[in-house]
Amino acid sequence: MRKPDFNDLVWFQAVAELRSFTKAAARIGVAQSTLSQTIRQLEERMGFPLLTRNTRNVALTVAGERLLNTITPRLAQIEDVIAELSALRDLPSGLLRITLSDHAFDSLVWPKLKPVLAAYPEISVEFSLDSSFRNIVEEGFDAGVRLGESIEKDMIAVRIGPDWRLVAVASPEYFARRGMPDHPQDLLRHSCINMRHITAGGLYAWEFEKDGQPLRVRVDGQLTFNNSYAMIDAAMVGLGIAYVPENIVASQLKAGALVQTLDDWSPFFEGYYLYYPSRRQNMPVFKALTDALRHKR
Structure with missing residues (x-):
């Protein structure tokens, strides 16, 4: 005997529970004649009748009653498993490789992602922390974090942080020994702590601005x-003297361990963005990532 088709059993269950071919056909979404023929073929393959029919109603035979009682809990279990697997398909999972600066990681990304990683243990993340500009496609990264002004136009960009600025700071002892600069050009007479952007090809020229006039100073x-x-x-x-993000020296400035200078020359920059290729945007893992990191104004 050929084994019954799964759909045959599901359709038999519908007829048996509703005691009506008309109602069962409407629930399943098939023609009544198709349903009747399918049940008849099922009975022929099994070798005994499952239903008794007359002009008014449908009733179960002894064999039909036994079959219904057997398949009902099992079909329910199968439906539950399929529902669980469907839900699992939509859960964020997989490995993400992200390139970003130490400042972006500590001040924005890590605080926001910690609860997400705890909630979704199937997500794995590899962080590459450096201040260089990386080509995420060529280097195999899934996403990157940069300031808005430096993101390629063909990338999807999601703002994840507010505008921020760099501030010039040094210890009170340093300023007592060397004096306080009044103008960015005065930094040329000071010992300054440089930042090197490897892929940019050299040392960062400190960017200042006042009254709409930008000024760059290459310190030593x-x-x-x-x-x-x-x-x-x-x-x-x-x-x-170091020129560093204001928010990561707030506690040192408040405690007096560092002193800020040239405050009125320190401009704000456009905040950080998460960026990635368009093909990634429909992945559940990216939805979880962007929802967690998105900047709330």
Whole structure:
């Protein structure tokens, strides 16, 4: 005997529960004649009748009653498993490789992603922390974080943070020893702590602005880093002036461990964006990522 088709059993269940071919056909969405023929073929393959029919109603035979009682809980289990698998399909999962600066990681991305990673253990993330400009497609990254002004036009960009600025800071001992600069050009007479952007091809020229007039100053000093936090540590021990993100030295400024200078020359920059190729946007893992990181104004 050929095994019954799964749909045959589902359709038999509908007829048996509703005691009507007309109602069962409407529930399933097929023609009544098609349903009647399918049940008849099922009975022929099994070798015994499952239903008794007359002009008014449909009733179960003893064999039909037994079959219904057997398949009903099993079909329910199958439906539950399929529903669970469908839900699992829509859960964020997979590996993401993200390139971003230490400042973006510590001040924005990590605080926002920690609860997401706890909620979705199937998500794995590899962070590449550096201040260089990376080609995420060529280097195999899924996404990157950059300031809005430096994102390629063919990328999808989602704002994840507010505008921010760099501030010039040094220890009180340094300024007591070397004096406080009044103008960005005065930095040329100071020991400054440089930042090197590897892929940009050189040292970062400190960007200032006042009354709408931009000014860039190429400073010099004893130390060069590619990490903002190392620059802060060097500034705190009196080794020079550092130009670093304001929000990551707020506590040191409040405690008096660092002193800010040239405040009125420090402009705001457009905030950070998460960017990625368009082909990624429909993946559940990217929806979870962008929803968590999106900037709430």
